[in-house]
Structures are given as C-alpha cells and as structure tokens.
Amino acid sequence: MIRILPHEKIDILSKYKDIIEELELIKYTGTVERVVGLTIESIGPDVEYGELCKIRLDRGGYLFAEVVGFNKNRVILMPIGDMKGIMPGADVIAAGTALMVPVGDELLGRVISGVGAPLDGKGEIYTKGRYPVTAEPINPLERTVIDRPLSVGIRAIDGLNTVGRGQRIGIFSGSGVGKSTLIAMISRYTDADVNVVALIGERGREVKDFVEKELGPEGLRKSVVVVATSNQPAMMRIRGAYLAHAIAEYFRDKGKHVNLLMDSITRFSMAQREVGIAAGEPSSMRGYPPSTFSLMAKLMERAGTIATGGSITGFYSVLVEADDMNEPIADHARSILDGHIVLERRLAHKGHYPAIDVLQSISRCMKDVVTPEHNAAANRFRELLAAYTEHEDEISLGAYAKGSVPAVDRALEMMDRMNAFLRQGIYEQDYFDDIVKKLIDMFAERRAPVRPDIITRTPAFARIVR
DSSP: OOOTTTOOOOOOHHHHHHHHHHSSSOOOOEEEEEEEHHHHHHHHOOTTTOOOOEETTTTEEEEEEEEEEETEEEEEEEESSSTTOOOOTOEEEEOOSOOOOEEEEGGGOOEEEHHHHHSSSOOOOSSEEEEESOOOOOGGGGGOOOEEEEESSHHHHTTTOOOOOTOOOEEEEEESSSSHHHHHHHHHOOOOOOEEEEEOOHHHHHHIIIIIIIHHHHHTTTOOOOOOOOTTTTTHHHHHHHHHHHHHHHHHTTTOEEEEEEEOOHHHHHHHHHHHHHTTTOOOOOGOOHHHHHHHHHTTTTTOOOOTOOEEEEEEEOOOGOOOOSSSHHHHHHSSHHHHHEEEEHHHOOOOOSSSSSTTOTTTTTTHHSSSHHHHHHHHHHHHHHHHHHHHHHHHHTOOOSSSSSHHHHHHHHHHHHHHHHHTTTOOOHHHHHHHHHHHTTTTTOOOOOOOOGOOOOOOOHHHHH
16 A cells, blocks of 8 residues: 655656556566477577576476577577476476575585585575575675685695685596595585585485595585586586585675585586587587686686685686596686696505695695795705606616715605605594694704714814914
8 A cells, every 4th residue: 555645746647657667467488399409499488698487397397497599589498407398389487587596504514406405305495595696706806815825634735735715726637536535625624614515417326425425424514515416407517516606605705714616617517518519509629619618717716705804715626538637628727727736647546645746736826825934845845856756767767876866865865754744544634734834844954963073173283383
C-alpha cells in the first residue's frame, strides 16, 4: 500500500508507472533447436554472453547452461551438468544473472561441487552471503606491496623459494611426481588463515584419497575443497575453478589470508579448449583456442593483495605434458605467475621427496620478504648445488680430482647436510623461523681452534735486534 502524505505533491499516475516498470512481468524464453556434441543451440531467449539459462527437462526439473556464443539468430549454450532429458523444443528460460555462489564461514571443512552443492554427506550448507562466480581481477593500482613471507612448512620452499603473501606461484610437474602430495602438505602446514583447494579435472578415486589421507582432518578443518572431476562436463570444471576463486575472495574481503591451491590449471585449460572448439572458435597452439590463454590470465590475476589487509596467495599446479616444460600451457603460465616450483621426475625416482628441483625453481618475490642473511644463505646453497650438479657425472665416475674446483670441494663436504635439508617426510612439519635458522647456521663460518704448538712466536734474533 502506498501512503501519500498531505504535504507531498506527487503525480499518482507516475508513481504507479514507476512501480509497474520495476516489476518483471515477462519471462525471456526460447526453445531448444538442436544438440551438437557438447553444445545446445536454441532459438531465443534474448540473453547476453556469459548469462545463465535454465532448460526444462522432460523428467522434470531444470538444467543450468551458460551462454558461450551466438550463431546468427541462435544462442549457443554449454550445459553445467548432465544433458540427459533434453528434448527438441524444450523451454530455455533466461535466468537474468550470472552464476552466484553461497559464501560464509559455514563452508569451512566442507567438500562441495563445481556449483556449490555438498558432496561430503554432511547435509546442506546454509549461508547468508552470495558472491558472483566471475569477477574482475584486482585493479593493479589497488594492490598492496608483497612484503611479508607466507610459511608453508616445507624447507625447500620456505628456505630457498620463499613465497610472499599475495604471490601467485606455479607448481610444475609431470604426472605421478608428487604435486598433489605437495599441495596437501602446504594445506596442512601453512600459516594462512584459510585454504581453498580446487580439484579440477581430477580422477574420482584421487579426490577421496586426497581429502581423507593426504589432507586429513587437520588440513580439512580450515579448508574448503571444491571438486569437479574429469568425468563431469567441461563447463562444470570451468565453473569449479571460478567458484573456488569466488570463495577465496569472500574470505580475503573479510581480512583473512587465504591460500588458493588449484590442481590443475592445465585441466582447466583443457576444459576451456573443449568449450571453445565446440562453440566454433578456431584452434591455435596444440589445439588450444585463443580464449584459453586470455581466460588463464584473467583467472590467475584474481589472486593477490588488497588495501583492506586480506590476501589470496595462489598455488597453481601445471601438469606438463610429457615432462615438456615449454609446452603452451606451461610456457604461458610462467609468463603470468610470480614464480614456479618445479618437481623433477629424476629426483622422485631416487626417492628424494618432495622432488623439488631447487635450481629450476624460483620465487620472484623472495628478495622482498626475507632478511639479507636469509637471502645470502639461500644463494650460497644454490651456488654449491649448481657446482655439484655441473660436475655430477665426473664425481659419480670417480674422475673428479679434489682441489680442481673449490666450490665443488665445498659442495662435496656439505652435500649430505644439504640433501637432509631438502628431504622432508609427508607428515614432517617444520616452522619458518627454524627453517631459516637451519639454513643460515649451515653456512656460518666455522673457525678451527688454534693449536698451541702452531702459535707463531717472535723469533729470538728479532728480540735481540730490537
């Protein structure tokens, strides 16, 4: 009921006109024309690129789909779910919005799907807030400087490739080298407030193993796990990656320091390749359409720091095909990220875990977040390791002559201590301050005690002359 006060001079007709204009009395609908491969083509509705639609199924209920392109008067849709039940002429209803995700502290300790549905059998998740799944990256001028380290409890990273809060770093690995185990260790031992773990394109068996064995109750307690397995539609895998970033942004906006661990950016790119090719986009390098590389950059740029104090530190695993570090996805990811951790199959075969190749790995923000003493010790470690690696074949064959290269001699003395520093058990946690102290003490100058029999004395004749 509208109440008009006596002192108000108002046009009654215009008032009601405004109310009617605000009402949405028309549903924007269309009909399914055909289904081709992974895409659905419909005549109508009047929608925008990226908008959600609901498709009525013959068995009842609806299937959500996203607008991914247009072909003359037809709308090209990519389903977010199983297409079973779609019939020719089925109603396509514009949702009028992009996909939103429920957000709140209630998500902590839960495992959810790529659209936010619970998968862990713990009941429904009731939250008050909602965030858009697709959001714009942080304005570059609104980012704060990365000047504080983030501890992940792993010596090879905290000591030699220190990560800063708000940094984006890649974990580059072939299959079966230990990237999922490394991500689980980071989730358990990090000093971040919240973990958001996105398992995109993973095998179903590995998801359960990761949650129950590798992550465990300790890691799950402060984590949100988003799962979109390899058997699900490409759009679900893409939405899962976006949804994980939206959840991380919610906790970041609350002033929390968030670790976003995505496994993997490669399978996200493969999903986008399916979508792009199905929508008619031309392919380029190794079949990847141009949109793949632009969406990679847009996704990873959502991590970082903001002025309110919160941060998202992004760990993105990159599954390198055939251990080729220069394949398109790996090469493009390196150009976007602020550093990379490389897992080497050769080290894994030796039983050296985590199989981090220190010499190939780098954190571009390390110098800005550690002390000069820490940085100097890390550089000395790399110097000796590089010298040893360069002459490793000679050393293994017994052809190296001691005294030829001073750095190699020193490396041979230190190698056992250096390898002990790099090796770390899956359930072996270490702390940042202790790691730094071990590293600095390792290369502290050690002075040999002076023996009394070799003390230099003034010759007798010199005393007589004086």
